[in-house]
Amino acid sequence: MNYNWNWMVFWDPSPDGTGTYLYTLIRGVYWTLGASAAAWIIALAFGVVVGVLRTSGIGWLQRVCAGYVELFRNVPLLVQIFLWYFVMPEVVPESLGNAIKSADPTWSTFWTAVIALGLFTSARIAEQIRAGIESLPRGQGMAATALGLTRPQAYRYVLLPITARIIMPPLASEALNLIKNSSVAFTIGLLELTGAARAMQEFTFQIFESFAAATVLYLIINILVVAGMRYIERRLQVPGYLGAAR
Amino acid sequence: MNGFDFDTIVRTAPYLFKVGLVFTLKLTFLSTVGAIVLGTLLAMMRLSSSRLLSGVAGTYVNLMRALPLILIIFWFYFLVPYIVGWVTQAGRPIAVGGFTSALITFVLFEAAYFCEIMRAGIQSIPSGQAGAGYALGLNYWQVMGKIVLPQAFRNMTPLLLTQMIVVFQDTSLVYVLSLTDFLGAANNVAQRDGRLVEMFVFVAVVYFIISYTASRLVKVVEQRMAIAR
Numbered sequence: 001m002n003y004n005w006n007w008m009v010f011w012d013p014s015p016d017g018t019g020t021y022l023y024t025l026i027r028g029v030y031w032t033l034g035a036s037a038a039a040w041i042i043a044l045a046f047g048v049v050v051g052v053l054r055t056s057g058i059g060w061l062q063r064v065c066a067g068y069v070e071l072f073r074n075v076p077l078l079v080q081i082f083l084w085y086f087v088m089p090e091v092v093p094e095s096l097g098n099a100i101k102s103a104d105p106t107w108s109t110f111w112t113a114v115i116a117l118g119l120f121t122s123a124r125i126a127e128q129i130r131a132g133i134e135s136l137p138r139g140q141g142m143a144a145t146a147l148g149l150t151r152p153q154a155y156r157y158v159l160l161p162i163t164a165r166i167i168m169p170p171l172a173s174e175a176l177n178l179i180k181n182s183s184v185a186f187t188i189g190l191l192e193l194t195g196a197a198r199a200m201q202e203f204t205f206q207i208f209e210s211f212a213a214a215t216v217l218y219l220i221i222n223i224l225v226v227a228g229m230r231y232i233e234r235r236l237q238v239p240g241y242l243g244a245a246r
Numbered sequence: 247m248n249g250f251d252f253d254t255i256v257r258t259a260p261y262l263f264k265v266g267l268v269f270t271l272k273l274t275f276l277s278t279v280g281a282i283v284l285g286t287l288l289a290m291m292r293l294s295s296s297r298l299l300s301g302v303a304g305t306y307v308n309l310m311r312a313l314p315l316i317l318i319i320f321w322f323y324f325l326v327p328y329i330v331g332w333v334t335q336a337g338r339p340i341a342v343g344g345f346t347s348a349l350i351t352f353v354l355f356e357a358a359y360f361c362e363i364m365r366a367g368i369q370s371i372p373s374g375q376a377g378a379g380y381a382l383g384l385n386y387w388q389v390m391g392k393i394v395l396p397q398a399f400r401n402m403t404p405l406l407l408t409q410m411i412v413v414f415q416d417t418s419l420v421y422v423l424s425l426t427d428f429l430g431a432a433n434n435v436a437q438r439d440g441r442l443v444e445m446f447v448f449v450a451v452v453y454f455i456i457s458y459t460a461s462r463l464v465k466v467v468e469q470r471m472a473i474a475r
Contacts, residue, residue: 078429083450187421
């Protein structure tokens with residue numbers, strides 16, 4: 001088979017004139033990590049609120065939050081991104097829509113991706129928070145109430161700190177999912193890692209070198225995130241609880 | 247924006263459903279079936295006592311699970327013609343159709359996820375059952391085929407079906423290959439008629455209805471099976 005391998009292609013200058021192809025890929029890593037980090041903050045904030053409210057015992061609130069989760073879980077992420085990117089600017093008031101459309105395209109795609117990824121992930125985190133809280137013995141909440149804590153205090157000081165430790169492993173894999181999912185943002189033009197590799201492949205025709213480089217970079221990111229989450233998990237462990245004594 | 251144009255949807259619905267949705271559903275079913283078969287084999291490899299087999303399967307599964315599906319789609323889109331060319335001794339890359347390429351990609355990718363489900367399923371069967379099978383003189387394939395796997399499939403049915411819904415949603419990513427799946431068909435119309443709002447909202451609603459209904463049905467199946475035990 002005559003495929004011309006050329007591993008030196010990474011040192012060739014890229015057509016946008018900013019540096020080498022390697023630099024294009026590294027910048028892709030920055031966009032991937034930046035979008036994932038920003039989306040992670042949104043996902044955690046919304047996920048915790050929705051997850052807590054689903055255990056609040058207030059009927060209508062629980063139903064609204066269940067609807068929120070179902071909405072974001074049952075529509076493919078790609079479709080959600082398109083909704084935020086193509087549809088949202090058309091249905092908001094015209095002045096806001098025009099402001100979005102005339103914004104710097106790089107940043108508007110970035111923030112669109114962040115919002116879409118953040119809300120998509122928040123529904124999944126909400127489910128984990130809810131499952132985590134429901135897995136606690138009922139006595140925990142009752143003991144907190146018996147000590148005179150209000151309900152918000154019971155969540156803040158008793159239920160959530162334990163839940164956070166229980167759901168660390170699934171939360172870690174959700175963080176990895178988020179990083180992988182951020183590749184979908186390439187469809188609206190964000191040059192994150194997959195997009196950068198795709199662009200490099202289209203310019204250089206060095207298909208396998210480009211994708212191999214992206215693969216290696218994704219694996220490195222994965223390993224670092226797993227190590228980071230393990231470190232946080234260890235630091236948060238309460239001695240004598242949840243298999244901490246290791 | 248001047249009003250939501252339902253007419254576009256009504257006019258293009260036959261195309262969207264007959265071409266787009268049929269493509270999506272065909273890809274979903276075939277990939278799921280293929281991925282369950284391959285995933286079960288991978289799970290058996292991962293659980294085998296051979297270091298080599300479990301190492302190969304483990305590496306494959308972890309690699310697939312560490313990478314974004316879009317990247318895998320690109321990999322196989324370009325790699326499959328070379329592999330086919332190599333297998334058929336043609337000496338040059340052989341072009342394969344978009345559907346075939348997507349199907350191969352999804353089978354290979356989703357097999358990693360189905361492997362993890364089937365691994366849990368096989369491990370959920372007490373090892374004494376396999377031991378009893380061997381004591382009766384059955385060989386490995388008989389023990390697996392007649393004792394362990396039927397029960398593992400039964401225990402894992404809800405998870406397998408849930409993963410199938412994930413596959414259904416994942417197939418929308420063939421958009422990056424410009425294939426005419428449900429989203430791709432809607433996108434074609436949206437670009438041609440300049441009706442992006444209508445098309446993408448409609449696509450979202452249809453995906454929602456199908457996924458939501460399917461996940462409710464999975465819950466029903468789960469409850470039925472729980473009672474039967």
